[in-house]
Amino acid sequence: MSDDETVVVSARRMLTADVCEFELRRADGALFEPAGPGSHITVHTPSGEARSYSLTSDVSDRSRRVIAVRRDENGRGGSRSMVDEVHDGDELVISAARNAFELVEAPSYLLVAAGIGITPIRAMLVELLRRGVADVRLVYLSRSRDETPYLEEIEEIAELTGAGADSMTLHHRTIHGAFDWWPLLEAPGERHLYVCGPEPLQNELRALTMHWRPSRVHMEDFAGVSAFGEISLPFEVDWQPTGARIPVTSDQTMLAALEGAGIDVDSSCGSGTCGTCRLSLVEGEADHRDVVLTESERAHFVMPCVSRAVSDRLVVAPITVVPQ
Ligand code: FES
Structure with missing residues (x-):
């Protein structure tokens, strides 16, 4: 890079x-x-x-x-x-x-972390407290107290802010069992939900927030998705700046094909979750397999680390080139 x-x-x-x-x-x-x-x-x-x-x-x-x-x-x-x-x-x-997990301005936040997923959520919590946002609720899940990074710090924050159990919940699954999400999710109001945790937790919370506006539900999971998890047919990709036409084989990612042709595309996670490899989609229909792009963005952008083509060919360009 x-x-x-x-x-x-x-x-x-x-x-x-x-x-x-x-x-x-x-x-x-x-x-x-x-x-x-x-x-x-x-x-x-x-x-x-x-x-x-x-x-x-x-x-x-x-x-x-x-x-x-x-x-x-x-x-x-x-x-x-x-x-x-x-x-x-x-x-x-x-x-x-x-x-790729930006904290947007909102009057109310529900932050959910599981295990090591506390890392970005902790940065958000610190920032929201610094900004003086009053309506912040944290649910932090872990197996036990011993397996809870930043445990004392979160407890201190709860004590200092006077937040207590109403807005800072430490839930240890081996002690407390399953967490009852519905009371927190039933009435979304103006609240934004930020979740960092494993896929099963994200799936559960996605299912429970089907009635929320999608733009208010934000999820982060570096485990990512696979470019080969579904049927993967070969296709071609044209690099618009030079006009180079590059074949993408069925066992190769579009990103690997571009890099193999000497095209330098910035990338990070390689799993469709971080947003780094975003390219402009100039022409063609993409088979989007990432978890980054919104529905409206999918018409104009593609993540080549995991996504492929529905059409025979895609034309892509760096995002500094505005799609026609
Ligand atoms: S490298 Fe992270 S989304 Fe493609």
């Missing part, structure tokens, strides 16, 4: 037995570009895997980026190498911050 930069790990601490927080500062001591709550960065981990992590803490502090990484024993190795091999003073290469 062209906007990669080298940072130094200025502090690390274990938040739970398997979640480690890293504080990163620019090697030259300069400030980072501004980033809003909900932003993420891509980290080139020691294992060689690139991984996207949400910024947590107060993102208005531009002297540092703070991320928290859950060590996934069964993952591809990126998170394990971060927790096991990255120490104070080490250098890492990270991307600029990007935001």
Whole structure:
């Protein structure tokens, strides 16, 4: 990625037995570009895997980026190498911050986090409290107290703000069982819902918010979607700036085909969730497989890391080129 930069790990601490927080500062001591709550960065981990992590803490502090990484024993190795091999003073290469989970202005918020999903939600909570927004409700799900990153901090915030159990709910599934969402979701009002957690939780909350305006329901899941999970037929993609015509085989993503042809497309998650690889859709009908674009955006944009073509050919361009 062209906007990669080298940072130094200025502090690390274990938040739970398997979640480690890293504080990163620019090697030259300069400030980072501004980033809003909900932003993420891509980290080139020691294992060689690139991984996207949400910024947590107060993102208005531009002297540092703070991320928290859950060590996934069964993952591809990126998170394990971060927790096991990255120490104070080490250098890492990270991307600029990007935001596909933006906090919009609203009179009322319901923030839902599960486990490590607290990272972007914590940044949102800090920002909303800083702005003095009064109507903020947090539901934070985890298996137990021991497996709850930032537990004491959230409890302190609840105490300091006088919010108490009415607006800051810590729900430990092994103690409390299933959470009853309906009282919170039945009457949406002007509220915006932000959810960061695993797919089953997102599916449950999507089903329970079918009566909400879609623009008020915001979800984040870096587990992402698959470009090959459905039938994948070959097609062609034309790169409008040069007119190059590139074949995309059935076992290849459009992104890989473009990159294979020497076209540099900025990308991050590779799973249709972060919004980084967005291209203008100039011509053709796309088979949209991402979870980023809204219905109205799908007529004009495509995410080549997962999406494919319904028509035989798509014409795409960088998003700086306005679609005709
Ligand atoms: S790289 Fe993240 S949506 Fe395509």
